[in-house]
Amino acid sequence: MLSRLLIKWDAIVERSLSSAALRGYATAVQQKQETQGTFTTNNWENARPYSELPGPSKYEMLRGILPGASQLFNQTILVRFFPIQILKPIPKCVFHKKTFIEIIRTMTHIYGDIYRFPSVFGRPEMVMNFNPNDYPIIFRNEGIWPERRTFGTLYYHRKVHRKDFFQDVEGLLTTRGEEWGKIRTAVNPVLMQPKNARLYLNTLLEVNDEFLERIRHIRDPLTLEVPDDFIDDINRLTLEGVVSIALNTRLGMIHKNRDSPESKTLLKEIRNFFALSEEIELKISIWKIIKTPTFHKLMKTLDTLIVLCNKYIDEALKRIDSDSEGKFTSEVGKEKSVLEKLLKIDRKIAVVMAMDMMMAGVDTTSSTLTGILFCIAKNPEKQQKLFEELKSILPNKDSRLTIENMTNLPYLRACIKEGMRYHPIIIGTNRQLPNEVVLSGYRIPAGIDISVASNLLLRNEKFVEEPNKYIPERWLRNDNEGKKYQLNNPFLFLPFGFGPRSCVGKRIVDLELEVTLARLVRNFMIEFNYSTENAFTQKLIFLPAIPLKFRFAERKE
Template identity: 70%
Template sequence: MLSHYLMPMMGRSLSATSLRRYAAAVPQPQLSEKDTTSDSLENARPFSEMPGPSKYELIRGFMPGAIGKMQKKYGDVFYFPSILGKPEMVIDLNPADYPIIFRNEGIWPERRGLETFAYHRNVHRADFFQGINGLVTTAGEDWAKIRTAVNPILMQPKNARLYLNTILEINDEFLERIRDTRDPETLEVPGDFHDDMNRLTLEGIVGVALNTRLGMIHKNRDSAECKLLLKSIRNFFDYSEDLEIKPSFWKIVKTPKFYKLMDTLDTLTDVCNTYIDRALEQIESDKDGKLTSEVGKEKSVLEKLLRIDRRIAVVMALDMMMAGVDTTSSTLAGILLCIAKNPDKQAKLFEELKRILPNKDSKLTIENMQNLPYLRACIKEGIRYHPIIAGTMRRLPTDVVLSGYHIPAGVDVSVSSNLLLRNEHFVKEPNKYMPERWLRNDAEGKKYQLENPFLYLPFGFGPRSCVGKRIVDLELEVTLARLVRNFVIEFNYSTENAFIPKIVFIPAIPLKFKFEERKE
């Protein structure tokens, strides 16, 4: 059981200095004085004058597309009142405010997490987690301690790339799955291909977190345990959307859906912990690392974190398995739709890949992956074109002025940057898939480059940026490279309204990609 491993703190102590050490692990847009200049608090309009919907309007009218409608009615910055136990919030769609927000976020930035998730760990299963709740539901020094332990392992690019062989092995199985399931006449995969992408990403996460294979793509695909895990992850996102995004009474009266979510989180915790226990047993039996070295695999994230703190190691492995599936698979789906609908860009990517992978069975290595700038540009542009989250959030420790309004400390501010990535006021030809806009020295791409670096924040910003970014980058790069090197990819259907918003945006159409074998 997980509770067996949640023992008193072990390993080295972490000083205040070391807690700050990795606060800027990911390169971020620079914050200049010019960027962050704002009106003085004395001259700002009072917070009470900020426009926004009433509580009644929120309950009656909240639905997909509601933010866009409210922007037209209230402007780029508007107010959500406290409702049904949820705190008040400011929606900010003005990019000029974003540098101000991030400059004032403090050394330990705070953002509102999933409150039902926090309830599960702090109240419902408090005896199980014993105060170690992971990065999503903690703040302040507790959050900093976990982040400081995790950053050197997950946020350094060179460390993430050590898992290349693991991701390659899983991708081999994924390509085999495509060849087995595509229609022999049309060469299209079934419409539920998103399920296969979920399995691919979950298998990759478990491979990195635990150095374990679940066999979800082929071997154990139909096992009751694997089906239960996938179903529970999907239920988690569905129930969380109803309780966290839509108006809900769960803080006042525990609703049937709230109890369904608690049951789902219980199941996820127990199933994931079964895999973690097995991995811990394997680590204990392989203390000299012979088994890992024999198969050419890097030590798991779990094993590396065990050297720092056993409790953090177990909870981080648990969080990686629960949170990384739909986010990565939806991102991959969006990128593939862009590649399939833009054959000229796909051909250009293929030529780059062919230079470092002359044959279909040529192997990606840490060294040759350094020479794939267009691959990374295709991924970044796909994420811009089909973002899977609206943005990020901050609860600022000091008063600030945003768009001329005095925002008191402690008010949640939603940095809804990703909702602007298809807005022609901020992005030149936003509905054009143009990977070249991400290439610094590309003459064609220069005119398409984003002028405001704070518009593109797919993994968040600063110390609270996504801790799994480097692993996700690796998964996306390897998967897209292997797919384009092996297949000509087409999608012969409309991509209108391809995604619907949940906690993250997920595919809303059958993903019947055509994968035609390349002959060279």
């Protein structure tokens, strides 16, 4: 049964790849010359064909992942449908129960810095690239509307399963091409301009005041440590902040309504979304052939998130519609919500963007903040240096951050960047290029998924000086101490992606991290008296995997 289904879907995928390759197989001289001399025309002509790019066959992948896979297929099927081009044989079941990161690291050891990840069960073929010299070529050839493969299950949910709700307006997460470009152009002025993001400072300060009081309430009076499940409080902080910005609504998740069933369900389903998506999107799944139990669980989770998010959005819409003169916003003294600003552009886009902010902005920001706190807690001399900077603009613990005094906090921003380098939460990004390019001496056809796995190189001494040390000074332009630690390749550090396709919530996340870290360090001396080895586990993103028993000691000055 499995072999028949695999044959069927193998034929479908091969046809789609062939047509995509034929459409985009361009080799313009101008494009050859625009790779900044990395490959001359002579090098282009001497580049090796894509068919010679190393990598496992489909059978090898299945043999390495599925127990008993070698017995699933007879010799005739192997010869016909799994042409084997083996450089080094993959041991049986070597990938079984391994994370995607563990799999690709093993394959990098076998095949080198660039190799093919084969198409299996309807998943497109992908090129894994660990050569930073190729990254400028990839991004400089991405085209006007950069293409990257979206999550297939999320696309299915919005385009097929709940088409009645989305009505062909699926937002930035699942759209491509010109349609994506139109939405991105509409939302950029609201979300991507730093001056507009900073207008939400007072909103985030209000949320952070509650978070600091929560820490004081839950920490042990003797040890000053917070409970093991402190990640739940961090998640509540980030969700409360996102909803406050997106909808100008307070859910009360930090204190007032933290035990409400609705709040708990919302947080649970957001976590389920990341966990289930990892099972389907990063691991081998046959959901495109057979709708598996995990697939159905994910669809149910996404359905629940629509109901919960749309409830809050509907309440905000009613409030906005009934407040034509803007009295509500002026009474509260806050900036207009992202929802209200986007309503002036397109109502459906406004709703979907608000929903995406709630779904995608919690675990990502929480994991990033956790990684930064680990670094700050484990490096007290850097924390003290940050405290001195903060004290210069906040002489007292109750001094307030303002848009004006936040403009001169270079060490705060350096601490955040170095924390994101030390504990990245995603592997990197990917692109499908409109033209053929040469990467590491191989011709890569147009339309092939290329994974820029840059974040997995940020702790590699080949590319980063002293990679296992937390050195915020490496991000300070005029710091003599930090100059020797600076990254030489600007395409290596991509915490929010790159270019037009970078994370649309980057400015909001930056502000959230700056406000939260500044408020925490100004009020507390932060310690973590446990090992941070294996502190994160890979799901769709990297999530904390150990108890977050941070120690928050009150500062006396």
